Amino acid sequence: FNDLGLLCLTVDALRRMDVKIISLFIPYFPAARQDRVMIKGEPLSVKVYADIINTMQxxxxFVFDAHSEVTPALVNNCEVIPNHTFIQTVIKTI
Incomplete structure (x- = not known):
């Protein structure tokens, strides 16, 4: 079982416990670099992952450095955290 499967199970468990607000923090969005179909017949992998995550409502x-504008366009309620913003926050807290 992979991390995506565990995520699906975790969200389901939280919903069954009547948790109303669930946010997700993904340091690296799966297949973020596969954001275009280069050869006819290959999948648009980032959209497949986005569709699965979107079903979780x-x-x-939250996503770090999404590689391109495609990921935030495909993922509902997506907020991109630029790497430099995160690093500045960490430095301030040290």
């Missing part, structure tokens, strides 16, 4: 999906 999450309050917010």
């Amino acid at each position: 999450l309050e917010k999906v």
